[in-house]
Amino acid sequence: MPHERIIALWLRVKALVHRAKLERDLDEELAFHLAMRAAKLGGGPAAHLAARRQFGNPARLRETCRELWTFAALDTLWQDLRYAVRTLAKTPAFTVVAVLSLALGIGANTALFSLADVMLLRALPVKNPQELVQFVRTHPDGAMMTNLPYSVYTSFRQDRSTLADVFAFWASDLALRSGGATDQATAHRISGGFFPALGVNALLGRTIAPEDDRPGAASRVAVLSHAFWSRRMGSDPAILGATVRLSDEAYTVVGVMPPGFFGVDRSKLPDLWIPLAAGPAAAQAWVLGRLKPGISAAQARVQLGPLFRQALEKELERAPSRDRQAFLSQKLLVNPAGQGTADLRWRFWKGPSTLKILLGLTGLVLLIACANLANLLMARAAARSREIAIRLALGAGRWRIVRQLLTESLLVSLSGGALGLLAAVSCHGAMLGFLIRDPQSAALDFRLDYRLPCVALALAMATALVFGLAPAIRATGAASAGALNGKSRQRGAAQIPLAKGVLAVQMALSLVLLVGAGLFARSLRNLGAADLGFARDRLLLADVSPSAKTPAARQQFWTRLMERLPQLPGVSSLALAGDAVFGNGGWNQSVWIERPGQPARETHVSENHVSAGFFAAAGIPVLAGREFGAQDRENAPPVALVNRSFARRFFGGDNAIGQRFGDRGPASSGRYTVVGVVGDAKYGTVRERMRPMVFHPLSQEEAMDSLVLHVRSAFPPAALAPSIRREIRALDSDVLITEVRTLPQEIRGQLRQDRMFATLAGFFALLALSLGAIGIYGMVAYRVAHRTAEIGVRMALGAQRSDVLWLIMRETCLLLAGGAVLGVPAALAAARLVKSLLFGLGPSDPLTIVCATGTLFAAGALAGFLPARRAASAEPALALRSD
Amino acid sequence: MGAQDKPGDLVQGTLDMLVLKTLHQGAMHGYAIAEFIQETSNHVLRVEEGALYPALHRLELRGLLASDWGVSENNRRAKYYQLTGAGRKQLAAESERWTLMTSAIALVMDTA
Numbered sequence: 001m002p003h004e005r006i007i008a009l010w011l012r013v014k015a016l017v018h019r020a021k022l023e024r025d026l027d028e029e030l031a032f033h034l035a036m037r038a039a040k041l042g043g044g045p046a047a048h049l050a051a052r053r054q055f056g057n058p059a060r061l062r063e064t065c066r067e068l069w070t071f072a073a074l075d076t077l078w079q080d081l082r083y084a085v086r087t088l089a090k091t092p093a094f095t096v097v098a099v100l101s102l103a104l105g106i107g108a109n110t111a112l113f114s115l116a117d118v119m120l121l122r123a124l125p126v127k128n129p130q131e132l133v134q135f136v137r138t139h140p141d142g143a144m145m146t147n148l149p150y151s152v153y154t155s156f157r158q159d160r161s162t163l164a165d166v167f168a169f170w171a172s173d174l175a176l177r178s179g180g181a182t183d184q185a186t187a188h189r190i191s192g193g194f195f196p197a198l199g200v201n202a203l204l205g206r207t208i209a210p211e212d213d214r215p216g217a218a219s220r221v222a223v224l225s226h227a228f229w230s231r232r233m234g235s236d237p238a239i240l241g242a243t244v245r246l247s248d249e250a251y252t253v254v255g256v257m258p259p260g261f262f263g264v265d266r267s268k269l270p271d272l273w274i275p276l277a278a279g280p281a282a283a284q285a286w287v288l289g290r291l292k293p294g295i296s297a298a299q300a301r302v303q304l305g306p307l308f309r310q311a312l313e314k315e316l317e318r319a320p321s322r323d324r325q326a327f328l329s330q331k332l333l334v335n336p337a338g339q340g341t342a343d344l345r346w347r348f349w350k351g352p353s354t355l356k357i358l359l360g361l362t363g364l365v366l367l368i369a370c371a372n373l374a375n376l377l378m379a380r381a382a383a384r385s386r387e388i389a390i391r392l393a394l395g396a397g398r399w400r401i402v403r404q405l406l407t408e409s410l411l412v413s414l415s416g417g418a419l420g421l422l423a424a425v426s427c428h429g430a431m432l433g434f435l436i437r438d439p440q441s442a443a444l445d446f447r448l449d450y451r452l453p454c455v456a457l458a459l460a461m462a463t464a465l466v467f468g469l470a471p472a473i474r475a476t477g478a479a480s481a482g483a484l485n486g487k488s489r490q491r492g493a494a495q496i497p498l499a500k501g502v503l504a505v506q507m508a509l510s511l512v513l514l515v516g517a518g519l520f521a522r523s524l525r526n527l528g529a530a531d532l533g534f535a536r537d538r539l540l541l542a543d544v545s546p547s548a549k550t551p552a553a554r555q556q557f558w559t560r561l562m563e564r565l566p567q568l569p570g571v572s573s574l575a576l577a578g579d580a581v582f583g584n585g586g587w588n589q590s591v592w593i594e595r596p597g598q599p600a601r602e603t604h605v606s607e608n609h610v611s612a613g614f615f616a617a618a619g620i621p622v623l624a625g626r627e628f629g630a631q632d633r634e635n636a637p638p639v640a641l642v643n644r645s646f647a648r649r650f651f652g653g654d655n656a657i658g659q660r661f662g663d664r665g666p667a668s669s670g671r672y673t674v675v676g677v678v679g680d681a682k683y684g685t686v687r688e689r690m691r692p693m694v695f696h697p698l699s700q701e702e703a704m705d706s707l708v709l710h711v712r713s714a715f716p717p718a719a720l721a722p723s724i725r726r727e728i729r730a731l732d733s734d735v736l737i738t739e740v741r742t743l744p745q746e747i748r749g750q751l752r753q754d755r756m757f758a759t760l761a762g763f764f765a766l767l768a769l770s771l772g773a774i775g776i777y778g779m780v781a782y783r784v785a786h787r788t789a790e791i792g793v794r795m796a797l798g799a800q801r802s803d804v805l806w807l808i809m810r811e812t813c814l815l816l817a818g819g820a821v822l823g824v825p826a827a828l829a830a831a832r833l834v835k836s837l838l839f840g841l842g843p844s845d846p847l848t849i850v851c852a853t854g855t856l857f858a859a860g861a862l863a864g865f866l867p868a869r870r871a872a873s874a875e876p877a878l879a880l881r882s883d
Numbered sequence: 884m885g886a887q888d889k890p891g892d893l894v895q896g897t898l899d900m901l902v903l904k905t906l907h908q909g910a911m912h913g914y915a916i917a918e919f920i921q922e923t924s925n926h927v928l929r930v931e932e933g934a935l936y937p938a939l940h941r942l943e944l945r946g947l948l949a950s951d952w953g954v955s956e957n958n959r960r961a962k963y964y965q966l967t968g969a970g971r972k973q974l975a976a977e978s979e980r981w982t983l984m985t986s987a988i989a990l991v992m993d994t995a
Contacts, residue, residue, distance in 0.1 A: 007944075007945075007946040008944045008945065008946065011943070011944055012944075025952075025962065028960065028962075029913060029936070029961075029962045030932075030936070032912065032913075032914065032955070032959060032960070032961050032962070033913055033914045033917075033932060033936075035959070036914040036955075036957075037914065039957070054932075055932050055933075056931070056932060056933045057933075060933070061932065061933050061936060061937070064933075064937045065936060065937055065940050068937060068940050068941055068944060069940065069944070
């Protein structure tokens with residue numbers, strides 16, 4: 001028996017493949033039979049007719065045989081599919097709108113899923129990633145910091161009971177000298193335990209071993225990342241043993257890592273790895289470890305607590321000027337790091353974060369697309385009620401028709417899903433560009449994995465089932481007799497309340513998106529136009545690190561730089577500073593302010609070291625006193641400038657000149673004399689509040705090894721960049737010049753996410769509004785078509801065109817009002833969630849809400865007005881005769 | 884597939900048996916099978932085309948028959964059916980069952 005089954009299955013599969021041949025064979029076999037019979041009956045037309053009569057119904061026979069040969073279920077599915085394609089092709093407008101709106105909804109969600117997946121969910125490609133933890137600290141004010149004092153690492157190494165492994169690394173940008181040019185290279189300086197703990201092997205050569213990282217006897221070895229090896233070394237297989245010069249030290253290349261390895265920090269792919277002990281003593285590090293089996297993160301936190309505290313106390317001994325209380329109240333956190341370090345997760349998932357807002361946006365879009373689909377399907381089912389009733393009357397099973405309708409919605413959703421998947425895959429780059437400043441350097445693997453199609457498929461199937469089943473059941477359910485005997489009007493009307501409800505919800509969701517788009521757009525405009533306190537136009541910044549080793553040589557470099565650059569055409573003013581005027585925010589510093597007759601007052605401020613001419617170049621006004629000048633030499637009395645906030649808060653307004661403060665403990669409070677007050681400015685971000693800041697002259701400090709060049713140019717500053725680079729290189733061929741940027745570029749970079757939200761929300765809102773308008777248009781047109789006779793009667797009895805217009809428009813207006821009643825509270829609630837991202841306006845900004853609601857009404861009313869006007873301009877006589 | 888195994892479906896089962904028996908003498912096309920049964924039974928048994936072809940196809944699907952295209956006596960393309968090994972075995976089993984059955988029925992009928 002099983003043997004027979006196999007033969008039968010095989011024959012059927014063959015028949016499935018050679019379907020046309022099977023049909024031909026059957027026809028030919030039957031035709032042969034008929035011909036033989038006719039010949040036997042004497043030939044001629046009469047005999048043929050007789051043969052046919054005797055034969056019976058050939059179609060039925062063919063049907064029976066065909067059923068024998070094929071898989072019946074598959075066949076009806078095929079039939080349903082072909083029928084669905086045919087009926088969908090007959091209404092291209094419906095199909096295109098439905099498929100595209102779903103493609104948008106599914107595509108947006110799929111793209112977001114893949115973003116979240118690569119940034120947050122995917123496990124690190126290392127040994128047992130689920131065991132990895134990262135140690136971080138929290139400040140009493142709630143801030144989380146991933147950098148720990150290096151002594152935390154050394155004290156954690158003494159632990160024997162909690163950790164199976166502990167390792168540390170620190171990212172540094174080093175000057176890489178090769179082929180006569182000097183470039184910046186990102187090195188991860190790692191402890192010897194790094195590679196063994198991760199359990200990864202090199203592609204070529206070896207990784208860095210614990211022996212390479214012995215303090216005092218470190219070997220200068222380097223392991224290259226695959227990307228760096230192929231980009232900079234041309235994938236040279238003979239690279240092992242070669243020398244690279246990093247910040248003027250020679251390192252021997254001992255290995256190259258495989259392409260998928262990026263370390264533990266997904267957000268930045270290092271160029272190479274070198275031992276920690278090979279460089280200058282590390283002050284801080286990122287610390288990770290592997291927990292011993294059976295130890296939970298919470299247990300580890302408790303058990304390592306004393307070691308953490310001990311390390312902090314050791315730090316305090318080294319730098320006693322710190323705020324002891326605040327420093328010691330820092331807490332240790334043990335975070336799972338199986339998916340990578342907490343950095344990306346923190347930036348994109350904590351609080352009202354980027355990914356959550358994107359999730360909200362795309363979720364809304366999918367909901368709207370689904371509501372739209374449900375509406376379209378309902379309208380379609382209503383329009384086909386007569387056809388369905390006839391089929392039911394002719395004996396079609398209800399389930400058969402439901403299945404048929406479901407096949408249609410499934411086809412629409414799957415096409416939408418497929419299209420959405422394509423869109424998601426192709427817009428990866430763009431989405432990432434919005435989120436991350438430099439996507440090239442992030443180790444985010446965007447290869448399409450099997451889960452992405454699965455997500456798209458699941459979304460599509462769920463949409464089809466949830467939003468296709470109800471209309472299908474409704475369409476086949478209600479007493480179908482009415483549809484046949486000319487009462488289809490009432491039947492159609494029965495569908496209207498639900499359709500209107502769905503439309504109102506759709507409009508409410510659109511309103512949420514409109515309000516969001518308005519808030520983000522207005523916030524973005526406010527951010528772009530915010531007063532930063534300095535002149536942002538035509539300001540060029542560049543980070544410059546000379547190769548000189550001694551302070552004297554560096555001083556000479558800086559002095560000559562300041563002499564040469566002003567001679568370049570286009571340079572109108574020029575200054576150096578330890579930190580950029582905007583973008584970083586200065587260094588945090590504790591200061592003690594001298595108060596006559598009282599102990600010094602301790603406070604935290606930000607500070608920067610600047611050259612003479614800085615305030616002129618940056619465009620910050622000097623409000624009182626003087627700027628730094630030639631008189632502020634190294635051995636002259638130390639001076640400082642403070643900003644207006646500092647002067648107001650600590651010196652009570654305008655008598656700041658001549659006051660004193662210090663930055664080396666309470667006894668130092670007489671160290672600096674304030675010689676001037678400058679205007680307030682924003683130093684870190686557009687969003688920050690004005691805060692106290694102090695400035696010291698560079699000329700009273702030992703020459704620094706890296707400064708930020710500020711150039712105010714007479715023409716667009718990007719054009720000036722090449723000649724500035726050339727001039728600086730002429731002074732020092734090994735100089736490292738990084739991050740040449742203009743101030744507008746810096747600001748644009750900061751507002752990347754704000755722009756993304758404004759753009760996406762605006763785009764989605766527009767689409768949602770269009771879909772809603774199409775829905776309203778369709779519903780009103782349908783209603784009008786079914787009420788033509790009634791309108792004719794009304795007009796014949798004396799109703800004016802405006803009465804008819806109002807009769808129809810009233811319905812649209814009620815629907816829109818319903819949408820607004822639902823939508824405004826929903827939008828207000830949603831806006832509160834993004835409150836912290838708004839700038840210069842509140843989440844319940846009345847103007848935005850009024851404008852959004854107005855836009856919704858305008859679009860909806862226009863969509864309803866077009867068919868209503870047509871109805872109102874109908875000739876009563878014609879209208880009466882219709883239907 | 885379960886239809887041909889239904890107990891008591893005597894006509895169906897009988898037609899299958901007659902087809903197998905007819906093909907015992909060699910390959911034949913559908914028309915010839917129908918004619919043969921009709922002629923041999925002295926026109927007592929009339930084979931309906933609506934039953935014959937589904938039966939042939941069913942037997943083929945069960946692996947009891949094999950089919951091939953050939954040329955008929957009047958030079959037309961025709962589909963020829965012939966017994967497979969399984970078909971021969973099935974025929975033997977059915978013949979035995981038939982003999983047993985008819986003799987049993989005859990016994991009952993003769994006694995009464």
